[in-house]
Amino acid sequence: xxxxxILKGKWVRRLNRFIxxxxxxxNLEKVHIKNTGRLSELLLPKATVFLEKSSNPNRxxxxxxxxxxxxxxxxxxxxxxxxxxxxxxxxxGAIYEIPNxxxxxxxxxxxxxxxxxFIKNQYMEGYVEVKGVTLQKDQVALFPxxxxxRGTKHVLEMIEAVKEGYLGxxxxxxxxxxxxxxSANEEMDPSFxxxxxxxxxxxxxxxxxxxxxDEREGFxxxxxxxxxx
Numbered sequence: 343x344x345x346x347x348i349l350k351g352k353w354v355r356r357l358n359r360f361i362x363x364x365x366x367x368x369n370l371e372k373v374h375i376k377n378t379g380r381l382s383e384l385l386l387p388k389a390t391v392f393l394e395k396s397s398n399p400n401r402x403x404x405x406x407x408x409x410x411x412x413x414x415x416x417x418x419x420x421x422x423x424x425x426x427x428x429x430x431x432x433x434x435g436a437i438y439e440i441p442n443x444x445x446x447x448x449x450x451x452x453x454x455x456x457x458x459x460f461i462k463n464q465y466m467e468g469y470v471e472v473k474g475v476t477l478q479k480d481q482v483a484l485f486p487x488x489x490x491x492r493g494t495k496h497v498l499e500m501i502e503a504v505k506e507g508y509l510g511x512x513x514x515x516x517x518x519x520x521x522x523x524x525s526a527n528e529e530m531d532p533s534f535x536x537x538x539x540x541x542x543x544x545x546x547x548x549x550x551x552x553x554x555x556d557e558r559e560g561f562x563x564x565x566x567x568x569x570x571x
Contacts, residue, residue: 343426344560345408347395352388353410362407364391374403376420377476379487384410384417384476392416415519416555417476423561424474424515425458427553431563432461432470439549440470440511452508455499461509468509471496475516475524475550483521483550483567485514489531497537501544512541514550516567523568524550542571 351364351371359378362385364371373393385391392409408420425448432443442463450460452469459470477487486493497512504510514524526535542548548571554564 343423343430343562345394346397348408349393349395349405351391351393353385353391354387356385361403364393364405364407366393366405371405372403374401374406376406376408376422377474378421379419379476381410381419381476381487383478383487384412384419412518413520418474418517418553418555418561419476421474424472424517424553427561427563428470428472428513428515429459431551432459434563436563437513437549437551439547440509452499452503455495457496457500457503461511466509468511469500469503470511470513471500472513472515475514476518477527478518478521481520481522483514483516483518483524484527484530485524486527486531486534490534494531494534494537497534497541497546500546501541504545510541510546512538512546512548514548514569515563516550516552519552521552521567523570525570538571 351366354363356362362375364373390411393405394408409416409418432446445462447460450457457469458472475483475485477484500510526538528535548569550567550569552564554562
């Protein structure tokens with residue numbers, strides 16, 4: 343997955359969930375934040391941030407905040423990116439637990455809900471719900487970084503899909519380098535953590551992979567990370 347024109351700036355402050363201020367070559371620029379999470383451990387004053395220039399001349403903000411530098415690495419905070427990266431990874435066979443995928447469909451309906459992806463091969467049909475992970479504590483990747491009733495609902499719905507005979511996958515794409523394993527952030531959202539335990543016991547596949555960034559290859563699926571639930 344690639345972005346268009348990218349510029350670097352220095353983070354100043356967050357004005358609300360969707361708008362922040364960045365020092366761009368000495369000028370204060372309002373930017374759109376493509377992530378409603380708190381990101382307080384990443385968006386620190388004067389942190390180097392990455393901005394994508396919008397191709398829409400009528401937009402109120404000229405740039406979107408897509409990443410921040412941490413320990414010398416690009417941390418993608420674009421909440422839309424994980425779906426695209428996992429979608430492409432499935433088509434390329436980069437996720438070995440889900441091989442030989444013949445069809446991947448975005449925004450798949452199940453009952454009255456939607457999952458991020460529907461997958462199919464000659465042996466199975468199933469659903470994949472993708473979550474981007476940007477929080478790290480003591481080398482542990484954690485999700486969520488804020489309470490998420492919507493995320494808990496997705497997990498419980500995935501359990502129902504498995505009960506009906508579908509393959510159910512909860513896929514956590516870790517955007518930070520150097521994590522030793524992934525776990526639910528029980529301190530932040532005990533309801534989500536509890537739902538994840540129920541999902542594991544119900545046969546839902548819970549996967550965590552690291553996102554890899556290369557200037558020539560863009561963003562791709564990287565190494566697998568152990569899951570501890």
